[in-house]
Amino acid sequence: MIEYKRPQDLQISVVDNEIIRGYMKRIQAGESLDPVQVNMSRVKDGNHRAAAYKLLGLDVPTIPI
Numbered sequence: 001m002i003e004y005k006r007p008q009d010l011q012i013s014v015v016d017n018e019i020i021r022g023y024m025k026r027i028q029a030g031e032s033l034d035p036v037q038v039n040m041s042r043v044k045d046g047n048h049r050a051a052a053y054k055l056l057g058l059d060v061p062t063i064p065i
Helices: 017-028 047-055
Strands: 003-005 036-039 042-045 060-064
Touching: 017 047, 036 047, 042 047, 047 060
Parallel strands: 036 060
Antiparallel strands: 003 060, 036 042
């Protein structure tokens, strides 16, 4: 089940800005991205996607693992 978390509630690791910009463009174009995998509040897969949602001021779609 997909949950939506506030970006400030997630621990996001260091990421590559070019990749983030690409995801931001895709999100702004209305594309649906895979949910970010989290364990507790730590991002396990999807740091770039989480950062893109955060920079756009949107809640992050997450799935617990």
